[in-house]
Amino acid sequence: MPAKLSVNLNAIAMLRNRRDLPWPSVADLGRIALSAGASGLTVHPRPDQRHIRFSDLPVLRALIDDEFPSAEFNIEGYPSEDFLALCEVTEPEQVTLVPDDPSQATSDHGWDLVAHQDFLKRVVSRLRGKGMRVSLFVDGDGRSEPMALAKATGAERVELYTGPYGGCYDNLEEALRQVELLGLTADVARAEGLDVNAGHDLTVANLPLLVKRIPHLAEVSIGHGLTADALEYGMAETVRRFCRACGQTI
Numbered sequence: 001m002p003a004k005l006s007v008n009l010n011a012i013a014m015l016r017n018r019r020d021l022p023w024p025s026v027a028d029l030g031r032i033a034l035s036a037g038a039s040g041l042t043v044h045p046r047p048d049q050r051h052i053r054f055s056d057l058p059v060l061r062a063l064i065d066d067e068f069p070s071a072e073f074n075i076e077g078y079p080s081e082d083f084l085a086l087c088e089v090t091e092p093e094q095v096t097l098v099p100d101d102p103s104q105a106t107s108d109h110g111w112d113l114v115a116h117q118d119f120l121k122r123v124v125s126r127l128r129g130k131g132m133r134v135s136l137f138v139d140g141d142g143r144s145e146p147m148a149l150a151k152a153t154g155a156e157r158v159e160l161y162t163g164p165y166g167g168c169y170d171n172l173e174e175a176l177r178q179v180e181l182l183g184l185t186a187d188v189a190r191a192e193g194l195d196v197n198a199g200h201d202l203t204v205a206n207l208p209l210l211v212k213r214i215p216h217l218a219e220v221s222i223g224h225g226l227t228a229d230a231l232e233y234g235m236a237e238t239v240r241r242f243c244r245a246c247g248q249t250i
């Protein structure tokens, strides 16, 4: 089965937050994404709400429940007490636990599964007890031991951090090396009985090689590259609409 696409709305929310106005609307863009074939929506609420606001969560939950009941809501983030409470109220189908510090600009590494094993076991058990699937954000560096530790937390999935692969957009040799490391990690995860997601800096250009190396990939969550393409491919029609609004006939 091909990998499912979950559209991350953080970049849209960040654009909206530039003004005290309701556009671009994360709900409207989420609706367009799901109507166009995405299997789910992803958000990564951070404590300072610089991207997704906590108030976006019930709106997106209602969008999925009312209009796209077979779609999945994936909430990513560091499992602080506030984050866990948000998940418990919103009841996403999947929670992806990420070892982000609030001061980080974006996610840039996976969990240290030795150091945080007991903490993660408690969090995973709490979320799974409420019916949410749990995925752990992990490095895709080819090491096999962390996958057994991920399994031992009780999580059902891991999400491979693909930032180092995405960063090789201009270096094919290094991209081939990185995709092989991701593939080795995914193979071990699968052998441990974990399903495998992937995300960070994925694009239309780098996805084909990734899904070829990891044919069992369950889901990719994509925000930055997908939003960039939405702007690029939507710009011409948008300019035509604005020209017409100026009274021009085009």
Ligand SMILES: CC(=O)[C@@H](O)[C@H](O)COP(=O)(O)O
Pocket (backbone or CB within 6 Å): 008, 010, 011, 043, 044, 051, 076, 098, 105, 106, 107, 137, 199, 200, 201, 223, 224
């Ligand atoms: C967990 C993860 O990999 C992220 O890629 C993250 O969800 C992206 O969110 P931002 O774009 O807000 O940094």
Ligand SMILES: NCC(=O)COP(=O)(O)O
Pocket (backbone or CB within 6 Å): 008, 042, 076, 159, 198, 199, 200, 201, 202, 221, 222, 223, 224, 225, 226
């Ligand atoms: N989990 C990764 C994600 O949701 C999106 O990351 P990016 O495409 O914005 O880098």
